[in-house]
Amino acid sequence: MRPDLYLSDSADGGARLGVPRPAALPHELPGEDPHEHRAGPGRLSGEHGPLRVGIGGPVGSGKTALVAALCRVLGEKLQLGVVTNDIYTTEDADFLRRNAVLPDERIVAVQTGCCPHTAIRDDITANLDAIDDLVERLAPLDLVLVESGGDNLTASFSRGLIDVQIFVVDVAGGDKVPRKGGPGVTTADLLVINKTDLAPMVGADLDVMSGDAHKVRGDKPVVLQSLREDPAATDVANWVLAQMARVPA
Amino acid sequence: MTLVLAPGTAALLALADQRLPSGGHVHSGGVEQAITDGLITGVQSLERFLERRLRTTGLVTAGLAAAAATITTPGQLQRLDREADARTPSPAQRLASRAQGRGLLRTAKATWAAPSTTLSWTDLGPRPHHPITLGCACAAGGVTPQGAALAAAYLSVSAPSTAAQRLLALDPVTVAAVTVRLGPAIEQVAAVAAHNLEFEHLPDDSDPLLDLLAERHAAREERLFAS
Ligand SMILES: Nc1nc2c(ncn2[C@@H]2O[C@H](COP(=O)(O)OP(=O)(O)OP(=O)(O)O)[C@@H](O)[C@H]2O)c(=O)[nH]1
Ligand SMILES: [Mg+2]
Numbered sequence: 001m002r003p004d005l006y007l008s009d010s011a012d013g014g015a016r017l018g019v020p021r022p023a024a025l026p027h028e029l030p031g032e033d034p035h036e037h038r039a040g041p042g043r044l045s046g047e048h049g050p051l052r053v054g055i056g057g058p059v060g061s062g063k064t065a066l067v068a069a070l071c072r073v074l075g076e077k078l079q080l081g082v083v084t085n086d087i088y089t090t091e092d093a094d095f096l097r098r099n100a101v102l103p104d105e106r107i108v109a110v111q112t113g114c115c116p117h118t119a120i121r122d123d124i125t126a127n128l129d130a131i132d133d134l135v136e137r138l139a140p141l142d143l144v145l146v147e148s149g150g151d152n153l154t155a156s157f158s159r160g161l162i163d164v165q166i167f168v169v170d171v172a173g174g175d176k177v178p179r180k181g182g183p184g185v186t187t188a189d190l191l192v193i194n195k196t197d198l199a200p201m202v203g204a205d206l207d208v209m210s211g212d213a214h215k216v217r218g219d220k221p222v223v224l225q226s227l228r229e230d231p232a233a234t235d236v237a238n239w240v241l242a243q244m245a246r247v248p249a
Numbered sequence: 250m251t252l253v254l255a256p257g258t259a260a261l262l263a264l265a266d267q268r269l270p271s272g273g274h275v276h277s278g279g280v281e282q283a284i285t286d287g288l289i290t291g292v293q294s295l296e297r298f299l300e301r302r303l304r305t306t307g308l309v310t311a312g313l314a315a316a317a318a319t320i321t322t323p324g325q326l327q328r329l330d331r332e333a334d335a336r337t338p339s340p341a342q343r344l345a346s347r348a349q350g351r352g353l354l355r356t357a358k359a360t361w362a363a364p365s366t367t368l369s370w371t372d373l374g375p376r377p378h379h380p381i382t383l384g385c386a387c388a389a390g391g392v393t394p395q396g397a398a399l400a401a402a403y404l405s406v407s408a409p410s411t412a413a414q415r416l417l418a419l420d421p422v423t424v425a426a427v428t429v430r431l432g433p434a435i436e437q438v439a440a441v442a443a444h445n446l447e448f449e450h451l452p453d454d455s456d457p458l459l460d461l462l463a464e465r466h467a468a469r470e471e472r473l474f475a476s
Contacts, residue, residue, distance in 0.1 A: 090470070112275060113275035113277070126272055
């Protein structure tokens with residue numbers, strides 16, 4: 001095994017690195033503890049598929065608005081695809097198509113059988129199939145955004161489905177949200193505290209939110225944003241680009 | 250102490266487990282539409298629906314799964330694929346079957362190197378019918394054709410019952426009891442289905458109600474389940 005071909009034991013699960021190899025083979029690198037990568041069978045293809053970014057968070061926190069912003073900003077430079085996990089309708093997919101942030105064929109909606117959380121964590125089949133279909137139809141893709149159905153603070157994506165995940169919370173939900181924690185807030189690779197423009201209206205203290213978030217997340221990054229004030233989602237877009245830069249061309 | 254069980258029994262339990270991550274949880278087997286159309290309103294009507302589904306769809310899929318577990322050549326696989334199409338008149342049901350077969354194929358591939366010594370997973374194609382994939386997975390796991398029939402018959406009621414439980418917020422204990430009480434009927438259906446595995450003798454019963462429900466569901470804009 002050539003250690004130089006691997007980056008690190010990070011969220012990318014190994015599937016995006018220099019050589020194809022099966023998931024979850026324990027291996028040792030100089031100066032590291034033995035560890036396993038976490039990619040799932042969905043990542044066994046051995047090809048460098050697109051970077052897969054999961055976007056989760058409670059209902060109405062601004063996930064679709066963020067996807068739309070990322071598509072507008074990154075869609076010119078990158079080959080993009082979007083998977084939405086709508087609860088009942090195809091509302092989110094329709095919104096994205098209506099606003100023409102991407103051509104229709106680049107946006108697919110999956111049904112989640114009344115259980116949005118299952119579809120992104122416990123049985124990710126429908127999402128894997130949707131991504132495979134996008135890749136098959138539109139290859140080569142650079143980036144696939146997977147928006148989860150609006151859920152609760154325990155929602156998180158399986159590492160078999162995505163490479164990195166963003167969790168979006170809403171300032172209007174109250175400044176207690178980051179303190180409450182939960183897997184979404186604590187383990188997401190990027191936490192976005194959205195709708196900062198509403199803070200004065202709802203009496204939320206952004207310093208408290210940011211401080212609590214850092215407390216429960218350690219070194220992992222936190223972005224405070226208002227899509228009203230910055231429709232280009234500049235910080236998040238830059239973060240996504242930085243994740244892509246870690247992928248060999 | 251020795252445990253006297255057919256080999257492959259543990260694999261059979263795993264393959265009949267709804268938690269096997271193969272995409273079944275987004276399919277309701279007609280239940281979502283049956284609820285919308287007022288055919289299922291509670292536990293009693295659910296039980297009648299499940300039994301009817303078992304004796305038609307369940308019987309046919311059990312036969313296909315059992316036959317698939319005996320297959321040794323790609324040619325037989327192709328033939329059985331056409332037999333499955335012919336036994337599934339509703340296009341929406343054919344799509345749902347192939348979507349679930351695709352999901353199960355991913356799990357099977359990650360679990361076993363090949364369905365048998367003479368077949369590879371690619372012989373099934375990218376979107377095989379679910380019962381055929383199930384039969385091949387059973388063969389890979391050392392499960393008998395009778396076991397494959399049992400898994401298919403059991404899944405024909407267990408997955409829809411869970412969908413009904415979610416959609417109608419039924420008491421999960423009562424719903425579980427309904428499914429378990431169908432056990433003898435499930436075993437009987439599996440035995441009939443696996444009785445004669447020559448393709449032309451496989452069960453070919455159909456149920457126009459289930460076909461109609463599937464078609465009406467596919468045409469809907471708003472739905473929680475894929476089928
Ligand atoms: N004031 C303000 N409103 C925002 C901001 N971001 C999003 N919104 C609005 O919040 C509402 C919900 O946004 P969506 O993007 O649909 O939220 P979502 O998380 O996708 O919602 P679900 O998919 O239903 O869970 C919409 O009306 C957006 O326009 C923001 O930064 N500030
Ligand atoms: Mg949304």
